[in-house]
Amino acid sequence: MLRSISRYFSRLIPFLFFIVHCSFSQQNIPPLQQEAILLSKVLEKNHYQPKQLDEKLSRQIILKFIDLLDPDHVYFKAPDVEAILLYSTSLPDEINGKSWKFLPQVTALYKQRLLQADKMSSELLQKPFTFLASETITLNIEDNLDFAATDKDYILRWQKWLKYQTLQQLVNLYDQKNISAPDKGAQVLSKEPAMRQKVQLIQKRAIKRILEHPSGFESYIASLFFRAYSASFDPHTVYLSKADRDRFEAALSTESLSFGIDLDEKDNGDIEIARVTPGGPAWKSNELHKGDVLTALKWQGKDETDLAGADIDEVETILETSATGKLEITVRKSNGGLQTVSLLKEKIRADENIVKSFILKGDKKIGYISLPGFYTEWENSSSQGCANDVAKEIVKLKHENIEGLILDIRFNGGGSLTEGINLAGIFINEGPLCVIHDRGTKPSVLKDNNRGTIYDGPLVVMVNGQSASASEILAATLQDYNRAVIVGSPTFGKSTGQVILPLDTSHIHPVNRVKPNLQAGYAKVTVSKLYRITGTSAQLKGVKPDVVLPDIYQNFYHRESMYPFALTSDSVARKIYYTALPALPITSLSQKSADRIGSHPAFATVKKLNEIQPDFFKETSQTIPLELTYFKTRASEMYNWYEAIEKVREKKTEIYTVENTNSDKELLRMDSYGKELNDHTLQSIQHSFYIEESYKIIGDLILLQRNK
Structure with a gap:
């Protein structure tokens, strides 16, 4: 079976580096494999209800990993997923240090699909879209194995996905109260070229954010695999990269002015409030909560910045623009509604009364x-x-x-x-x-x-x-x-x-x-x-x-x-x-x-x-x-x-x-x-x-x- 997997990847990715079978002495275990082994052992020893990593659990981990890499099922193709799932039998051995092929091969394949999607989406977005009732799309697919089966299906899926995003951007432009009026149709469609361009920008930024991740592309993909592995134990067992931990610690500093929010970049690209610092401006407002997704920022006297496609570093750079001005933060709440809150930065003091x-x-x-x-x-x-x-x-x-x-x-x-x-x-x-x-x-x-x-x-x-x-x-x-x-x-x-x-x-x-x-x-x-x-x-x-x-x-x-x-x-x-x-x-x-x-x-x-x-x-x-x-x-x-x-x-x-x-x-x-x-x-x-x-x-x- 492993031979057939290798044939698939070698045919698909000629430049892929294969890890050869060798004696797994201490110095020959790759760093990411070392981290996988450490994670496995930490969970095995400390988790309340540890699980035996067998073929069934490996399949569940791999499906979760695929979902983290491609939540909308637009990057991978069905043959890709079939080949990746074949590793369910060998993953336990890899986690035990006997080989290390799964993650490098999936990482290389994913990179190829990202580059392909970047090129294809740019081409598809050059032509005007027509929106017909006969054309449909299914989102948030419950079937984990529903991917494009052929190259033709792949292009069609991308075309529908980009149309969907363009329609979303079009209706977001206008006053939602009267948007269903018949005379609004032509007005909305007149903005189609501009919204296609915006969708292209969002798509390119999303792919670039992955390929040029601050932690490094390979390390970032590995972190998603580690998250998938951790999540298979229970919803609250989570892998944190060193960068995640450093960001968390930095957010707790009381030495500088702050809005008192700790951000997290979710797997779908949303920038979410991960923590509201007790005593900070956000906490006092009682309007921003953990789980709120940032959609726009506007400093007083400046233009609003749409955060569509922005990564966490871009958002944090905007938040650091000023120490004294008032900032309007627009968030999408868990119920889907939008809310705008105005805040000023404050120095968060440990002796401050933070309950009122x-x-x-x-x-x-x-x-x-x-x-x-x-x-x-x-x-x-x-x-x-x-x-x-x-x-x-x-x-x-x-x-x-x-x-x-x-x-x-x-x-x-x-x-x-x-x-x-x-x-x-x-x-x-x-x-x-x-x-x-x-x-x-x-x-x-x-x-x-x-x-x-x-x-x-x-x-x-x-x-x-x-x-x-x-x-x-x-x-x-x-x-x-x-x-x-x-x-x-x-x-x-x-x-x-x-x-x-x-x-x-x-x-x-x-x-x-x-x-x-x-x-x-x-x-x-x-x-x-x-x-x-x-x-x-x-x-x-x-x-x-x-x-x-x-x-x-x-x-x-x-x-x-x-x-x-x-x-x-x-x-x-x-x-x-x-x-x-x-x-x-x-x-x-x-x-x-x-x-x-x-x-x-x-x-x-x-x-x-x-x-x-x-x-x-x-x-x-x-x-x-x-x-x-x-x-x-x-x-x-x-x-x-x-x-x-x-x-x-x-x-x-x-x-x-x-x-x-x-x-x-x-x-x-x-x-x-x-x-x-x-x-x-x-x-x-x-x-x-x-x-x-x-x-x-x-x-x-x-x-x-x-x-x-």
Whole structure:
């Protein structure tokens, strides 16, 4: 079989360098193979549920690798994929150091296909496109093996792909509100030459970004293979190149002015927010979140820069253009909508208060704290993390004589488990908080050993489908103790813990013939599972709220259960003794909330929008006609859908006003930019019908507990 593979590649790529069979002494193992061996050994030794690399797993890894290289299935041809998949039988031996043919041959083939696509797309984009209803394209193909079978099919697939991109650019030019009007057709088509040119620029930049990757082409392709290998263990085990790690560390520096966002270049070329730095301008705005995709940047007084096709280095260069000007950052949210946020750079200080509290002042005085992430001050042992900051804000709120507290952890993707545990301890007197199970050990209980609480009054915790990991541990613990009413929608469903390990021999058993590689990367490895104090797990299932609210984003969330290779949900048999508080009046609270929601215009709109989700959100298996009318109609439907969402946010609540604490008011008098951000946050809270309903729920809780 290997002979037939070699014949395919040698016929296709005459210049390809074949690694000959030789004695694999230490000095003869190529650096990238050394890194593959190190990655394999680190995962084998440290992963919670390691897998045996056999032919079946090798095939899954190779399919994922192909998908990372060619997510739209336009570069490779069907015979390419068939030949690559033949390596499923020999890949385990290659990872064990016996040979090294797979990665060099795929890398060379991929380079040839990129150059071919660059030349062909340039030629196809020289001629005007005609858009006919009879011509269709299928995107996000679910069948991993659906590639062009012949050269003729290959050209046709590229022609359709470029037409699709051109149509996308055409409709993006115009006001989406009126784009479906009949007289808009000719106006839109008049821009076809310019948009073809733009698509050519995007395509060339995309290919150039791969071929001239800062890490080097071969190293970049190897990193994708390592990511595919890691992802076969579970969704949260990730390979990080040294450059990725260096960029992450640089983003944590507090020595320079920053917007407080850490960027990542996704496999499809999108520039995504990978992290929002606690205390930074983006964090304070509460409008930029992990997973948002940057689409445009505009410095004050300058022209807007479209980021289509831009790589991460270009984007970071633009972000460094000025230290003092205001920047408009346009992002595409997880629901597909666009949002523009204006920010100024700030020096991020370790001693800065990065959690802010507010007072909802109506018939009851309720404290409100939003916590978008469980940070721990960047692993600085001399600093305090989010639990300490939340505690400080609660003390401020208690001085304001609040009657109840709302803790908002929606869109909180987790972070430091220690901080999550410490935060739970703020609200619980003492006792077990969760169970952690590391590979090869007995489950152990994580406890709150500090007797007493900082806040013991009525508590509501807001969650949604993006509340994950440490957020879920916090919500589950407070729910199991009957300490808080959990409000919102089911959480993400991630109950695993990870650590970042360097790929060196200190984290593996001795590796024969492999010497330490100082340029090797890192692996974020899943090393544990987390359980509730009841012994059950939120893995895959998430935490079910006590009071369910219709979720405007329910059709957009990617939950843990949707990911391939996600670890299963199970339970631990260990008996855990804890003393729950008296049961909360959940049934009464749920019924009262349901009655209000049934007559609330905003929630009625949310339910309707969730029921009439437009087809464009279901494109995974949809065949799309390549003609202008369809794209105009789709753009108009998208506009109307998002416009409906914005309208439900226009009405501000009349049942309370949102105020700062007295201590914050004093600080804001001396900070004009901070006041600008604060005013925006006040308005955002004032217009949130989710926070409004949470306010009513905690009001019901206070009354029910008083009347017991």
